[in-house]
Amino acid sequence: MKKEMRKNRLISIDPSINTMGAAVWDIGDKKLLAWGLVKPDKACRENVYDKCYSILEQIKKWKSQYAVNRIICEVPDYWFAAGFEARESRSIEKLMFVCGILYSMKGELDEFVFVKPREWKGQMPKGVVKNRLRDTYLSQVDLEKINENIMDAIGIGHFYLYGKV
Numbered sequence: 220m221k222k223e224m225r226k227n228r229l230i231s232i233d234p235s236i237n238t239m240g241a242a243v244w245d246i247g248d249k250k251l252l253a254w255g256l257v258k259p260d261k262a263c264r265e266n267v268y269d270k271c272y273s274i275l276e277q278i279k280k281w282k283s284q285y286a287v288n289r290i291i292c293e294v295p296d297y298w299f300a301a302g303f304e305a306r307e308s309r310s311i312e313k314l315m316f317v318c319g320i321l322y323s324m325k326g327e328l329d330e331f332v333f334v335k336p337r338e339w340k341g342q343m344p345k346g347v348v349k350n351r352l353r354d355t356y357l358s359q360v361d362l363e364k365i366n367e368n369i370m371d372a373i374g375i376g377h378f379y380l381y382g383k384v
Contacts, residue, residue: 228252228285230278231376232292232321233368236270236313240368241278242376243285249380251359252285254369267313271320278321287328291379293371294318294333332379339378348374351384 227247233240242254257277263269281287295314318333325331340348349362349370355377356362362370374384 226286226288228287229289229291229376229379230281230285230287231372231379232278232290233371233375234292234295234314234317234321235368236267236274236310236317238366238368239274239317240366240370240372241281242369242372243281243287244376244380246289246380251356251373251376253281254360254365254373256366256369257281267316271317274317275320275323279324282324282327289328289330289332290321290324291332291334291375292318292321293339293375294335296335296337334375334378339375340384343384345370348384352377 227245229244229246231242231244237258239257240254241257243252244250245252257274259270259273263273278290282290295311295318322331322333343351345367352370352374353362356373360373378384
């Protein structure tokens, strides 16, 4: 009997409470397989906790559909004035809750990694990230038309595979 080879797949996530970017990778081939936005179901748009649960359920579907065994997820980090605004608007709290609920999947995976923005992209603005990814993914993704959350998810996955953007 032939032993079934286990796929080595990754979901890279740019978390958000409203429009989360996600990308799926084949780690062995270092190939981008799928990308998209994960949005909470319309029925739960008012309750932040229901939104997070809806997002979790959708990521579980991606995990199952693509046979994913690893996740890398950006975790919020704040600096100076931007951090003050994020703290005061409670967006950090919401993002941390999203990250926490996604982390509940850790037991179903071989690996779950959190990465801070400064670890994977430093202080590069989104335009610079897009330019650095353009050459590598131009044939697959129209980076000019793609949502910036998806672009960041691709950047996070690229960082996981190559150690840099």
